[in-house]
Amino acid sequence: MESKNVAKIILPEPTLRRLPWYLAYVRLLRSQRVEYVSSTQIAKEINVDASQIAKDLSFLNIKGKTRIGYEVDTLVSELADFLGFSIEHRAFMIGVGSLGSALIQDQGLLQYGLNIVAGFDIDPAVIGRSIRGVPVYSMDKLGMKQKELDTEIGVLAVPVEHAQDATDTMIACGLQAIWNFTPFRIKASSDIVIQNTSIYAHLAVMYNRLDDRHRFLK
Amino acid sequence: MESKNVAKIILPEPTLRRLPWYLAYVRLLRSQRVEYVSSTQIAKEINVDASQIAKDLSFLNIKGKTRIGYEVDTLVSELADFLGFSIEHRAFMIGVGSLGSALIQDQGLLQYGLNIVAGFDIDPAVIGRSIRGVPVYSMDKLGMKQKELDTEIGVLAVPVEHAQDATDTMIACGLQAIWNFTPFRIKASSDIVIQNTSIYAHLAVMYNRLDDRHRFLK
Numbered sequence: 001m002e003s004k005n006v007a008k009i010i011l012p013e014p015t016l017r018r019l020p021w022y023l024a025y026v027r028l029l030r031s032q033r034v035e036y037v038s039s040t041q042i043a044k045e046i047n048v049d050a051s052q053i054a055k056d057l058s059f060l061n062i063k064g065k066t067r068i069g070y071e072v073d074t075l076v077s078e079l080a081d082f083l084g085f086s087i088e089h090r091a092f093m094i095g096v097g098s099l100g101s102a103l104i105q106d107q108g109l110l111q112y113g114l115n116i117v118a119g120f121d122i123d124p125a126v127i128g129r130s131i132r133g134v135p136v137y138s139m140d141k142l143g144m145k146q147k148e149l150d151t152e153i154g155v156l157a158v159p160v161e162h163a164q165d166a167t168d169t170m171i172a173c174g175l176q177a178i179w180n181f182t183p184f185r186i187k188a189s190s191d192i193v194i195q196n197t198s199i200y201a202h203l204a205v206m207y208n209r210l211d212d213r214h215r216f217l218k
Numbered sequence: 219m220e221s222k223n224v225a226k227i228i229l230p231e232p233t234l235r236r237l238p239w240y241l242a243y244v245r246l247l248r249s250q251r252v253e254y255v256s257s258t259q260i261a262k263e264i265n266v267d268a269s270q271i272a273k274d275l276s277f278l279n280i281k282g283k284t285r286i287g288y289e290v291d292t293l294v295s296e297l298a299d300f301l302g303f304s305i306e307h308r309a310f311m312i313g314v315g316s317l318g319s320a321l322i323q324d325q326g327l328l329q330y331g332l333n334i335v336a337g338f339d340i341d342p343a344v345i346g347r348s349i350r351g352v353p354v355y356s357m358d359k360l361g362m363k364q365k366e367l368d369t370e371i372g373v374l375a376v377p378v379e380h381a382q383d384a385t386d387t388m389i390a391c392g393l394q395a396i397w398n399f400t401p402f403r404i405k406a407s408s409d410i411v412i413q414n415t416s417i418y419a420h421l422a423v424m425y426n427r428l429d430d431r432h433r434f435l436k
Binding site for chain 1: 235
């Protein structure tokens with residue numbers, strides 16, 4: 001039985017992206033004091049096949065009861081644990097401009113296990129300041145602070161022209177995972193975890209669908 | 219010839235997500251005063267097949283020259299226009315909590331064509347305030363303000379338990395597109411454009427890959 005190590009299994013990305021939807025929904029049920037939920041019921045709410053949901057949840061250390069379903073409380077805590085949301089992951093913000101300081105101020109990240117403990121920038125105007133109690137250091141302090149705070153994750157929000165340089169510095173300083181908010185495709189060796197989250201790219205999809213809608217309404 | 223209406227063509231989502239990467243890269247080239255770029259060169263930088271890039275760019279009103287490639291200046295402006303980044307799209311922020319006010323403060327959005335002109339909330343503590351000059355109104359002013367400002371897009375950043383209610387209100391008030399930052403799967407009729415951007419779901423993927431990396435390093 002390896003059930004306690006189940007979180008270390010590498011999961012398909014689509015599953016990892018669906019699991020937080022189930023978590024959001026069952027948290028809502030918990031706040032409504034609902035005790036049990038079936039995969040059919042989740043399916044109806046989330047618009048994913050019940051068989052897919054059962055398959056996704058089979059990665060977790062939880063079993064549903066026939067005709068009753070999953071216990072909501074247990075499902076909430078198993079999902080949060082499994083997704084890594086209930087463990088603190090220390091992170092550095094690299095680039096404390098408009099988006100970087102906005103992300104430092106978003107307390108939602110902490111609820112999902114990401115604790116931004118320091119920011120780094122090359123702009124003398126922000127170095128030495130602090131945002132919501134998070135100190136901002138000069139980029140050349142990155143290596144020192146990484147050793148001091150044992151941080152693995154760097155959140156990248158620098159201008160595009162500095163994205164690759166900043167990435168190289170982060171890796172040289174010992175960071176192992178980069179959450180890339182720039183629209184630039186940064187490069188790194190395969191042992192570095194890169195997660196691209198270009199929120200602006202999603203705007204392009206939305207604008208196009210909206211244009212298309214106008215075309216049909218004409 | 220319908221070339222001027224090309225932006226109204228409904229594009230495959232993967233193409234729409236790749237085009238902003240090309241734009242970020244060619245903007246970088248422009249800042250370096252590079253005049254021409256080939257799809258092979260973009261391919262090398264972006265890690266996408268050259269044939270795929272040529273295919274993606276074929277949707278645009280731009281032709282590359284044999285052996286020289288695309289003119290960088292033209293490619294930048296055609297991409298920005300095509301993606302809708304050079305037109306102002308007015309938007310409302312629905313939910314001015316931690317993430318909502320952070321997004322209002324991110325000036326990057328404006329550079330990508332999204333102008334958040336007002337915020338809405340149900341919390342008396344934020345109603346009547348303004349963030350970076352953006353006024354925050356009570357949710358019951360949404361319909362009136364939509365008519366006044368002719369806004370089509372709502373950016374949703376409310377707590378999960380209010381996500382569906384807020385969505386229903388937005389649609390009843392005439393908004394046509396919802397950029398959903400909550401991890402909740404909101405429901406709407408098919409004529410409403412929904413773009414889901416759950417940044418927290420990306421954290422789950424990153425944590426899992428990082429765990430997996432630890433497993434192999436042991």
